[in-house]
Amino acid sequence: MLDILPQWMKDGIGDDLLFWLGYFTNGKHLTWYASVQYTLAAALFGALTALVMGLAGAALRNARFGPARLVGALYINMVRGVPDVLFFLFFPLAFEQLVELIRAQAVCTPEGLAANAGQWPPCDAANWFLGTPEYLALACVSLGIVYGAFAASVISGAMNAVPRGQLEAARAFGFSRAQVLWRFHIRQMWIYALPGLSNVWMLIIKATSLLSLLQIADIVLWADRLGAPNFTRSAGLVHPDWRWGYYLVLLVFYILVTFLSEKVFAAVTRWAGRGMSVANPA
Amino acid sequence: MQPEHPAPTVIEITDLRKSYGDLHVLKGVSIAARQGEVVALIGSSGSGKSTLLRCINMLEVPESGTIKVADEEIRLAGKPPDRHPADEAQIRRIRSELGMVFQSFNLWSHMSVLGNVMEAPLKVQGRDRAEVRAAALEMLAKVGIRDKADAYPGQLSGGQQQRAAIARALCINPKVMLFDEPTSALDPELQVEVTRVIKLLADEGRTMILVTHDMGLARSISDRVIFLHQGVIEEEGTADEIFDATRSPRLKQFLAAAN
Numbered sequence: 403m404l405d406i407l408p409q410w411m412k413d414g415i416g417d418d419l420l421f422w423l424g425y426f427t428n429g430k431h432l433t434w435y436a437s438v439q440y441t442l443a444a445a446l447f448g449a450l451t452a453l454v455m456g457l458a459g460a461a462l463r464n465a466r467f468g469p470a471r472l473v474g475a476l477y478i479n480m481v482r483g484v485p486d487v488l489f490f491l492f493f494p495l496a497f498e499q500l501v502e503l504i505r506a507q508a509v510c511t512p513e514g515l516a517a518n519a520g521q522w523p524p525c526d527a528a529n530w531f532l533g534t535p536e537y538l539a540l541a542c543v544s545l546g547i548v549y550g551a552f553a554a555s556v557i558s559g560a561m562n563a564v565p566r567g568q569l570e571a572a573r574a575f576g577f578s579r580a581q582v583l584w585r586f587h588i589r590q591m592w593i594y595a596l597p598g599l600s601n602v603w604m605l606i607i608k609a610t611s612l613l614s615l616l617q618i619a620d621i622v623l624w625a626d627r628l629g630a631p632n633f634t635r636s637a638g639l640v641h642p643d644w645r646w647g648y649y650l651v652l653l654v655f656y657i658l659v660t661f662l663s664e665k666v667f668a669a670v671t672r673w674a675g676r677g678m679s680v681a682n683p684a
Numbered sequence: 685m686q687p688e689h690p691a692p693t694v695i696e697i698t699d700l701r702k703s704y705g706d707l708h709v710l711k712g713v714s715i716a717a718r719q720g721e722v723v724a725l726i727g728s729s730g731s732g733k734s735t736l737l738r739c740i741n742m743l744e745v746p747e748s749g750t751i752k753v754a755d756e757e758i759r760l761a762g763k764p765p766d767r768h769p770a771d772e773a774q775i776r777r778i779r780s781e782l783g784m785v786f787q788s789f790n791l792w793s794h795m796s797v798l799g800n801v802m803e804a805p806l807k808v809q810g811r812d813r814a815e816v817r818a819a820a821l822e823m824l825a826k827v828g829i830r831d832k833a834d835a836y837p838g839q840l841s842g843g844q845q846q847r848a849a850i851a852r853a854l855c856i857n858p859k860v861m862l863f864d865e866p867t868s869a870l871d872p873e874l875q876v877e878v879t880r881v882i883k884l885l886a887d888e889g890r891t892m893i894l895v896t897h898d899m900g901l902a903r904s905i906s907d908r909v910i911f912l913h914q915g916v917i918e919e920e921g922t923a924d925e926i927f928d929a930t931r932s933p934r935l936k937q938f939l940a941a942a943n
Contacts, residue, residue, distance in 0.1 A: 571790035574741050575804040575856065576780030578772070585807070590794055677836025678793045 434624035438655075440538060441610045441621050445659075448545030449606050453599075455550025457588075460557035478558070481551035486609050489548050494532075494540035494616055502528050537616040549606050556598030561587060563594040592674040600667040607659055611652075625652050691719040693755070694860055694891050695740060700749035702735055709735045710746065711915040717860065720889045724902035724923075727912035728938060733895045736912065737864050740893070741782045742769050753778050754859055780808045783853030787865040789845040791837035791852070797824065798833040801852045809856060816855070823851040827881050843874030847881055854885075861885065863894040867901070899942050903927050911935045 412420055425431070462474030499522065506515075506528035514525030523529045532540075564587055572586045613620035629645030695717040702710040709732045717723045725733040738744040740751060747764045750757055758778060761770035769775035791800050801820040805811045824830045827847035829840075837845055846866055853861060866882065867875040879901050886892060886905040896902050902909055902923065909926040911919045911934075919932040930936045 565790075565793075567786060567788050567790040568792050570743060571784070571786060571792070574743055574779060574782070574784040575852075576776040576778075576808040577804070578776060581807060585803075586792060590792075593794075676794075677796065677838055 430624070430628060433619070434621065434628060437620050437624050440534070440613055440618055443538060444541050444545065444610045444613055444620075445607050447539075447542040448549070448610070449603055451542055451546025452549040452553045452602065452606060455546050456553025456557045456599075456602075459550060459554025460561055463554060463558045464561055474554070474558075478551050478554050481548060482555065484548060486545075486548050487612060487615070490541070490544050490609075490612050490615050493544045493547065494537065497540060497543075498530060498532060499523075502530050505530065532617075534618055537618050538613075541613055541616050541618065545606055545609055549602050549609070552602045552605065553599060556602060557591065557595050560591045560595035560598070564590045590678075593671070593678055596667065596671045596674060600663070603663060603667070604660065607656065607663065611656075621652060621655070625649060691721070693717070694719050694721075694753065695893065696750075696752040696755075697736070697740070698750045698752075700736065700739060700746045700751070702732075702739065702744060702746045709915055710739070712749070713912070713915070713917055714749075715910060715917070715920075717891060717893055719891055721907045722886050722890075722892045722894065722905050724906040724909045725893065725895045725912060726897075726899070726902055726909060726926075726938075727918075728941075730914075731912040732915045733912045734864055737862055737893060737895045740860075740862060741779050741784060742775055743784075745769070753781065776808070780804065780856060781859045783856055783858030783861045785846070785849050785853050785861065785863045785866050787868050789837070789842070789849045789869070791845055791849055793837050796834050796836055797829065797840070797848045797851075800837070800848060801855045804852070804856050820851070820855050823854045824848070826854070826884070827851045828877070841874060842870045843877045846870065846874075846878045850878070850881055850885075859891065861890055861892040863892065863896070865895050865897060867896070867898055897942070899927070899939065911938065913938075 415423070459474055459477050462470045463478060465471050465474065502523040506524040509527045510525035511527075514527055518525050568590070569582055569586055572582045577585065610620070611622050614623035614626075625648035626645065629643065629648035631643050632640040634640060693716050695715075697716065698714050700710050700713045701708075709730075713732070713736055715723070715736075725736060727733045735744055739746050740753070742751075742758060745760065745767045747767060752758070756774075756778065758775060759770040760767055762768055791797075792803065795803060798817075798820055801823060802813075802816050805816040805819070806813060821830060821833060824833055827850050829844050829847050829851070832840060832844060832848070837848065840848065846869075850866075863882065867878050870878060875898070879898070882892075882894070882901065883905055892905075894902070894906070904923075906923045909921065909923050910917055911926065911932070913932075913934050919926065919930070919935045921929075926935070927939065930939060
């Protein structure tokens with residue numbers, strides 16, 4: 403990496419600094435930096451899925467149709483109690499095997515089934531190879547399902563906090579059910595839901611540190627690898643156990659993300675609550 | 685002075701009944717309002733006057749009886765307590781011709797005052813934006829808060845909010861204005877500014893049905909006053925008949941308590 407620098411620049415920088423510059427820009431470190439994209443993608447798309455699941459869960463929870471209400475209540479109350487680590491392990495594996503099972507019905511020959519008897523997948527042809535993009539998608543769905551239950555709880559409460567009189571006024575002026583829902587009810591719901599949703603977002607951010615459970619080479623996995631005592635045949639011990647330093651970098655990273663999130667949420671809350679007395683009590 | 689050909693009936697309510705569980709709020713009420721008429725509904729709390737008003741645009745659905753708006757009967761379906769308007773399109777169309785003003789204003793707090801006034805004409809009636817904007821500003825000027833067009837409801841006094849709510853109801857060009865205790869949530873000094881606007885509308889010859897505790901207002905603007913007591917019409921007549929030639933002892937008692 404540093405080879406592209408001209409000699410006069412290398413001379414100016416000095417050998418010690420040059421070593422560290424070289425060390426922190428070697429291939430593995432660059433891969434580590436790039437793996438931030440998985441963490442951010444999982445957070446953003448996981449949060450988006452959680453929001454959709456939250457809206458759907460809240461809609462079910464407040465539905466007029468009895469069985470729908472039951473499904474909504476079950477989702478919110480059961481899933482909130484499921485440990486995210488456990489669900490992270492369970493859901494992608496269960497989903498992968500379900501797909502393989504369905505695929506097996508179509509593609510497996512009797513010979514293939516016999517060859518794999520007692521093993522998984524049922525036959526080699528049914529095997530579904532999952533790469534990082536697939537695992538990332540499954541991670542987002544897992545996050546969405548688990549934290550969607552929290553979001554649903556928050557949104558459901560916020561829907562009930564919207565002043566009834568304003569919704570009644572909307573009905574009295576002839577707005578349709580869908581218009582009342584989207585233009586008034588959901589539009590006003592945000593201001594009551596945002597504080598709770600910002601908590602859910604923080605939980606999702608924290609849960610992105612679990613990506614390595616799904617074979618995704620994320621920032622945590624790379625910090626672990628790079629910090630571990632490093633021997634090479636040619637150079638001997640390059641460095642001893644430096645993991646604490648790498649973990650510290652991750653801590654700082656998460657603190658920065660938290661700080662940034664709070665700024666963004668404050669701005670969004672100001673926007674959603676413009677003119678509304680709940681946002682400006684003064 | 686009676687006109688030769690009486691104006692057409694805009695609202696016609698026949699034998700309306702409504703109860704909440706064992707509580708019978710309306711026990712067979714029939715009223716009618718002709719075009720240009722101002723009808724005041726008075727009575728003590730719990731007499732059913734607000735429920736009656738809210739049945740006109742089906743914010744409350746009656747158990748039996750019929751409601752006609754401009755000779756069109758609102759069709760209902762289902763048995764109580766699941767009784768509901770049978771035709772969603774019909775009830776929306778009828779609602780968009782009735783301008784409702786609430787006791788608690790119920791302005792949409794996430795929109796500016798101008799946004800509140802323009803919302804229904806744009807999104808329910810599908811009118812042209814430039815035309816609606818001009819009409820909305822004209823209505824705000826009429827109620828005296830043209831300068832508050834860009835403010836949010838939370839930044840206004842109660843009296844200003846209620847005047848904005850009146851402008852919102854006016855801007856849909858309603859066949860009838862429905863007022864549900866429009867001054868009850870206001871301090872006396874703020875009631876005056878709202879009362880002034882309501883009187884102005886009465887002078888314009890608008891059809892209005894007004895539920896109120898303000899006997900002075902009922903007396904000064906009403907063509908007809910209806911006194912409800914425990915879910916039935918106890919006495920009905922012109923403002924003079926009701927206030928100066930009271931017949932029913934219950935109404936006498938009510939008026940004595942109100943003054």
